[in-house]
Amino acid sequence: MLELQKVSFAYDQTPILENITFSAAEGQHISLIGESGCGKSTLLKLIYGLLHTDGKIFWKDQELLGPNYNLVPGEEFIKYLAQDFDLMLPLSAADNVGKYLSNFYPVKKKRRIRELLEVVEMEDLADVKAKHLSGGQQQRIALARALAKEPELLLLDEPFSHIDHFRKNNLRRKLFSYLKQHQITTIVATHDMTDALSFADRTIVLKNRKIYADAAPEDLYSMPPNKYVASLFGDVNHLMLRTLDVEDSRKRVLIYPHELKPASSEATLQAEVLRSYFSGSYYLNEALLQKEKIFFRSERAYEKGEVVPLEIDEQLIRSRLA
Numbered sequence: 001m002l003e004l005q006k007v008s009f010a011y012d013q014t015p016i017l018e019n020i021t022f023s024a025a026e027g028q029h030i031s032l033i034g035e036s037g038c039g040k041s042t043l044l045k046l047i048y049g050l051l052h053t054d055g056k057i058f059w060k061d062q063e064l065l066g067p068n069y070n071l072v073p074g075e076e077f078i079k080y081l082a083q084d085f086d087l088m089l090p091l092s093a094a095d096n097v098g099k100y101l102s103n104f105y106p107v108k109k110k111r112r113i114r115e116l117l118e119v120v121e122m123e124d125l126a127d128v129k130a131k132h133l134s135g136g137q138q139q140r141i142a143l144a145r146a147l148a149k150e151p152e153l154l155l156l157d158e159p160f161s162h163i164d165h166f167r168k169n170n171l172r173r174k175l176f177s178y179l180k181q182h183q184i185t186t187i188v189a190t191h192d193m194t195d196a197l198s199f200a201d202r203t204i205v206l207k208n209r210k211i212y213a214d215a216a217p218e219d220l221y222s223m224p225p226n227k228y229v230a231s232l233f234g235d236v237n238h239l240m241l242r243t244l245d246v247e248d249s250r251k252r253v254l255i256y257p258h259e260l261k262p263a264s265s266e267a268t269l270q271a272e273v274l275r276s277y278f279s280g281s282y283y284l285n286e287a288l289l290q291k292e293k294i295f296f297r298s299e300r301a302y303e304k305g306e307v308v309p310l311e312i313d314e315q316l317i318r319s320r321l322a
């Protein structure tokens with residue numbers, strides 16, 4: 001188990017993190033989210049041992065001591081993949097993956113490199129020098145290298161930031177099932193809502209130096225405690241109950257765009273469309289509902305000024321208010 005107790009940190013006078021306390025079970029996948037600059041990378045660096053904290057960090061029964069105690073940061077059983085991948089550019093992709101593997105069993109080493117190149121779908125580029133690989137390809141090689149000497153704890157900082165959408169989804173599915181299969185505890189700092197929702201057992205939200213929310217992704221998404229959390233998952237409306245014709249109140253409720261649905265003309269909510277954005281399988285519409293700006297989804301585009309009747313499940317509103 002990973003355990004953090006009152007981990008605080010400041011680069012200079014300004015505190016970045018204060019009293020961060022949580023634990024992660026072995027094999028658990030945690031996504032770490034929060035607005036840019038909230039301290040996600042800093043927290044990963046603290047856990048890895050690149051930065052010093054007066055708090056305590058344990059892996060199983062061992063206290064992880066930071067740079068004040070260890071000349072070389074990091075322990076054998078932890079791997080940290082930073083946003084810059086730090087590859088050996090003159091070496092081939094395969095040699096980078098195998099850089100920390102023993103040469104004592106060359107056949108075994110070769111097999112392991114091949115297995116990892118398959119996980120990151122880079123078998124075809126095994127012999128290409130890292131300096132000739134694209135940013136996304138370098139990132140995949142860095143991921144494979146981080147897994148080479150199988151870590152017990154893996155810390156990933158925006159691991160798919162350079163990888164195109166086409167490949168990202170497949171790679172994510174492969175990587176996270178590999179990590180689950182091998183019971184590797186993983187913390188992923190991310191801005192990507194798919195990383196945060198689909199591949200995490202648990203999501204920790206950082207804000208104002210503290211843990212702001214910590215729950216299963218399904219719970220955080222369906223019952224966001226506030227607008228900050230809901231916004232991390234995409235567009236969200238924060239509407240007065242009065243605007244939704246539920247009751248004459250200025251109290252606000254969080255509603256995702258797909259929860260406001262175009263309805264038959266008798267619906268009481270009438271939104272005036274400002275603009276429709278094509279989003280692939282749906283259109284995202286910006287509109288005015290009783291003078292409040294809203295977003296709703298639809299199957300077709302609307303003209304500017306078109307009035308669209310909308311409906312929403314009142315029970316959903318009640319549950320969000322509870």
Ligand SMILES: Nc1ncnc2c1ncn2[C@@H]1O[C@H](COP(=O)(O)OP(=O)(O)OP(=O)(O)O)[C@@H](O)[C@H]1O
Binds near residue numbers: 012016035039040189
């Ligand atoms: N080496 C440094 N020296 C001083 N301040 C730093 C240093 N590194 C980061 N910071 C500051 O610490 C804060 C947290 O940075 P950090 O990189 O941890 O945030 P983050 O949540 O990972 O951001 P992002 O999502 O943009 O990667 C920011 O205000 C940043 O400017």
